Amino acid sequence: MSTNKIANREVICETLMELAANDRDIVVLTSDSRGSAAMAPFATKYPDQFIEVGIAEQNIVGIAAGLAHSGKKPFVTSPACFLSMRSIEQIKVDVAYSGTNVKLIGISGGVSYGALGMSHHSLQDMAVTRAIPGLQVMLPADRHETKQMIKALVDYDGGVYLRIGRNAVPDVYENSDYPFELGKAVMMRDGQDVTIIATGETVQIAVAAAEKLQEIGIVARVLNMHTIKPLDSEAIIQAARETGHIITIEEHSIHGGLGAAVAEVTGQHCPVPLKIIGLPDEPAIAGVTAEVFEHYGISVEQVVAQAQRWLGEK
Numbered sequence: 132m133s134t135n136k137i138a139n140r141e142v143i144c145e146t147l148m149e150l151a152a153n154d155r156d157i158v159v160l161t162s163d164s165r166g167s168a169a170m171a172p173f174a175t176k177y178p179d180q181f182i183e184v185g186i187a188e189q190n191i192v193g194i195a196a197g198l199a200h201s202g203k204k205p206f207v208t209s210p211a212c213f214l215s216m217r218s219i220e221q222i223k224v225d226v227a228y229s230g231t232n233v234k235l236i237g238i239s240g241g242v243s244y245g246a247l248g249m250s251h252h253s254l255q256d257m258a259v260t261r262a263i264p265g266l267q268v269m270l271p272a273d274r275h276e277t278k279q280m281i282k283a284l285v286d287y288d289g290g291v292y293l294r295i296g297r298n299a300v301p302d303v304y305e306n307s308d309y310p311f312e313l314g315k316a317v318m319m320r321d322g323q324d325v326t327i328i329a330t331g332e333t334v335q336i337a338v339a340a341a342e343k344l345q346e347i348g349i350v351a352r353v354l355n356m357h358t359i360k361p362l363d364s365e366a367i368i369q370a371a372r373e374t375g376h377i378i379t380i381e382e383h384s385i386h387g388g389l390g391a392a393v394a395e396v397t398g399q400h401c402p403v404p405l406k407i408i409g410l411p412d413e414p415a416i417a418g419v420t421a422e423v424f425e426h427y428g429i430s431v432e433q434v435v436a437q438a439q440r441w442l443g444e445k
Contacts, residue, residue: 135302139277139295140169140208140238146281147206151177157285160184162191168208175258181427188213192221200232204285209243211237211294212244215256226239226290227265234284235292235393240270241332241382242415242423243297249414253294258387260292261360267291267313270331275304276357279311287313296382298420300332303355316363322352325442326370329380330356330389333429337380340434345436349442359389364396371401378406378438380429385409405439408434 151157151173160182165171170334176179184191188209195205207214214237215222226233244251261268269291271277277295284291303319311317319334320341329337341351344395352374354366371377377397379390390407397403408428416426424430428437 135274136282136299137274138169138276138297138299139261140167140297141272142274142277143208143236143281143295144169146172146278148173148176149283150282151180153206154285155180156202157419158182158198158203158205160191160205160207162186162188162209162213164209166240168236170208188218188290189198189221189439192218192235193225195233196221196225196229196231199233200423204232204234206234206236208236208238210244210251211240211256212251215253215259215292219259219390222260222290222292223263227263230265231290232288233290235290236322237292237294239297240294241296243343243419245418245420245423248417252415254382254384254410256292256294257359257381257383257388257389258391261392262387265290267361269293269313269357271295271357272331272334272355273303275290275302275307275309276311276355278307280357281307283311283313285359294331296332296420301335303335303338314358314361316366317355317357318366319353319355321352322337322350323374324349324351325376325378326352326354326374327378327380327434327438327439328354328356328393329390330359333380333382336429336431336434339431343431343435344438347439349438356389359392362392362396364400367393367396371397371403376404376442378408378434378441380434381409381429382429383409385411406437408437
């Protein structure tokens with residue numbers, strides 16, 4: 132994986148600016164978050180396609196739904212912790228139930244605001260949003276996938292909740308020129324001993340862990356499940372049948388997120404031993420992302436150790 136200093140939020144702004152040049156229907160909305168969402172350049176270049184709502188997350192979703200009803204393509208950028216909780220009724224009714232074409236981008240997701248504690252953590256957003264009919268849920272792995280995802284979503288007609296972190300993460304792809312399809316998992320590595328399924332910024336951990344496992348004779352398949360809903364059940368079932376063991380990694384509660392979604396599939400179609408690595412059922416500790424991850428076992432070394440110990444017991 133290569134070093135990268137460009138945050139996904141910056142890529143979203145750059146991509147939307149490129150697309151907005153030829154598509155006047157693209158509109159960006161922020162909730163006093165143009166700075167944290169890195170959308171200031173868009174606001175400067177396309178002031179007529181930018182709306183600042185202020186700290187009013189419920190209103191921003193309703194306004195975006197109204198714009199969508201008028202034929203616009205609104206992209207809401209707001210902190211994930213607030214967007215997925217304060218405005219969940221508007222997301223459920225105004226976006227999903229009403230079938231409006233609104234893209235909800237939760238910025239600084241997971242424990243990006245780690246030092247600010249539980250009020251600013253978004254560790255239940257996947258559980259909540261994926262349970263809402265008519266709403267897709269997505270987490271890009273790096274800047275290249277972020278660009279691919281935004282370009283695909285501009286042409287997708289429907290409600291989407293997309294969550295990104297705050298800081299730059301290592302590239303897991305060399306560039307943006309690879310086949311990308313909404314709802315289809317990407318096999319980052321093939322293997323037959325165990326499958327590691329990750330989403331969002333934990334994909335880099337999964338890939339690095341698989342490389343370490345290879346050194347000790349465990350060949351791991353890695354699936355980047357960038358779309359949590361609709362879930363790529365086919366890839367999960369195939370992995371369960373071919374590798375026999377599955378580990379999931381997510382920056383989310385162990386309840387209701389990626390691990391739970393994978394368990395729902397395997398439990399009904401191909402039961403196999405499953406280990407869910409995520410945040411436990413408690414208020415997460417305060418600290419920078421690396422500290423929080425290390426505390427809860429979401430690190431390359433700890434994933435390798437858990438996989439080695441777990442497979443050795445089977």
